Amino acid sequence: MISSSKLKSVDFYRKIPRDLTEASLSGAGLSIIAALSMMFLFGMELNNYLTVSTMTSIVVDRSSDGEFLRIDFNISFPALSCEFASVDVSDVLGTNRLNITKTVRKFSIDPNLVPTGSEYHAGPIPIVNKHGDDFEEVDNDGADFLTSENFEKYSHRYSILVVNFFAPWCYWSNRLKPSWEKAAKIMKERYDPEIDGRILMGKVDCTQEADLCRRHHIQGYPSIRIFRKGSDVKESHGHHEHESYYGERDTESLVAAMETLVAPVPRDSHKLELEDKSNHSETAKRPAPLTSGCRIEGFVRVKKVPGNLVISAHSGAHSFDPSQINVSHVISHFSFGKKLSQRMLSEAKRLSPYIGGNHDPLMGRSYVTNHDHSNANVTIEHYLQVVKTQIASIRYSQENKLLEEYEYTAHASLVHSIYIPAAKFHFELSPMQVLVTGVPKSFSHFITNVCAIIGGVFTVAGILDSILHNTIRLVKKVELGKQF
Structure with missing residues (x-):
């Protein structure tokens, strides 16, 4: 065995007796x-x-063909009605989806962007299959012509006034005309306007009565509105919307719809209204409902290829006057990619502090055109260059593999066109991506x-x-x- 004296000889730290040391x-x-x-x-x-x-590098984006990109948005259109506002998506691979409603919500707003009711639930505009009597010649004695001078009198005189707002140049208006006139004649025979007075079918030529149509926010032709006691606004639990007819347009269907409208109205309602009117020299005019605008919010999923998100007036059975469509808008939110949780966002910023600095450059931006003769038929186009940033995090490597964040640059232009104006968002993803990798430090170091x-x-x-x-x-x- 090794003795203790030999072990002491390898002591690197030989001790000096305390008595030999001196403190100072x-x-x-x-x-x-x-x-x-x-x-x-x-x-x-x-x-x-x-x-x-961290270590930052630029690499090729290797997203697979099956991957989709989420686009979140919240955009307000002060002059585009929710009645016809449509969200469409297309891309260079041939994808073309029209009037997306499943993941999109609409709210009617006034010109000051203030909501005028709860969510607009009209959904997709039905496709009209029956136009009835085609283009045969008909008398114009069926439906009464309404003008700015007599509209208020007619709308308050009858319990129900159903009005066809049309334009003579409109293909769909001309398809509706024969069946509308026939249905109006039949309803007059069944419910004499002078004796019964519960219902009347009228028509307004929007090329002659532009102010009247504008006051009632008519943007598509033909628009069939239902007026009850002078107003076409239906209120239900705080929800305000125009009461419109979207059904089939043949004579039989129109007459059946009119019968359904008049059925709940008491027969003596017309007499009661006349007696009530005798106590007033003139019926007060009601202001036009403030539902000319629409706030559109939600999200869509698109393929990771160049494409377009388009918001415009769209219908499969209506025509639009491009000069009357104004797509001025205010963007509250527009972003790409799925939303990160607060915890994941904090982790992303911890690894890469500059993340989120340019996340939503369109937030709060307004694109408004003065809708006069020189600014009619204006399409507002946005060009977006999108760059993906992937952050490799040690904490989330097992749970989420990589954290993804999308940033983009935006440029806008106004384009005059003969087509229906629209708000277009052209997006294109960069083929390169930024890869931020966390570099672990050695504990031994x-x-x-x-x-x-x-x-x-x-x-x-x-x-x-x-x-x-x-x-x-x-x-x-x-x-x-x-x-x-």
């Missing part, structure tokens, strides 16, 4: 400074070890640096203490020599 004030001061220096340098090294280190700090400070402090101690002793010897 200078040594105590240097010890305190050395201890504080060690603590300070240890704290800095620990902070550097805990700070995330941290321990090595800590040891170097402690040993280095201890050694330097010892050297300084020795120099100081010897200097003081030398000074004292010189002073003693002068005394003798």
Whole structure:
């Protein structure tokens, strides 16, 4: 066995008896400074070890063909009615989806962007299959012509007034005309306007009565509106909307719809209204309902290829006058990619602090055109260049693999066109992506640096203490020599 004396011979740290050591004030001061220096340098090294280190690189985006990109948006259109507002998506691969409603919500708003009711639930505009009597010649004695001068009188005189707002140049208006006139004649025979007065079918030529049609926010032709006691606005639990007819347009279907409308109205309602009117010299005019605008919010999923998100007036059985469509809008939110949770967003910012700085450059931007003759038929186009950033996080590597964030640049232009104006968002994803990778730090390197700090400070402090101690002793010897 190795004796204890032999083991002691390999001691690197030989001890000096305490009686042979001497404490000094200078040594105590240097010890305190050395201890504080060690603590300070240890704290800095620990902070550097805990700070995330990342490596940024530009790589080719290797998204597979089956991957989809989510687009979230919240856009307000002060002059585009929810009645015809349509969200469409298309791309270079031939995808073309019209009037998306499943993931999109609409809210009627006034010109000041203030909601005028709850969510608009009209859904997709039905496709009209029956137009009835085609283009045969008919008399114009069926439906009464209404103008700005007599509209208020007619709308308050009859319990139900059903009005066809049309344009002579409109294909769909001309298809409706024969069956509308026949249905109006049949209803007059069944419910004499002078005796019964519960229902009347009328018509308004919007090319002659532009102000009247504008006051009732007519944007598509033909628009069939139902007026009850002077108003076409139906209110139900805070929900306001125009009461419109979207059914089939043949004579039989129109007559059946009119019978359904008049059935709940008491036969003597017309007489009661006449008696009530006798006490008033003129019936008060009701203001036009503030439902000319629409706020559209929600999301769509698109393929990761160049494409378009288009919002415009659309219908399969209506015509539109391009000069009367105004797509001015205010963007509250527009972003790409799925929403990250607050925890994941914090992790992304921890790894890459600049993330989110340019996340939604369109937020709060307004694109408004003065809708006069020179600014009619204006399409507003947005060109968006989208770049994907992937962040490889150690914490989320097992749970979510990579955190994805999309940023984009946006440019807008106004385009005059003969077609129906629209708000178009052209998006194109960059073929390159930014990859941010977290670089883990070695714990052994941290321990090595800590040891170097402690040993280095201890050694330097010892050297300084020795120099100081010897200097003081030398000074004292010189002073003693002068005394003798």
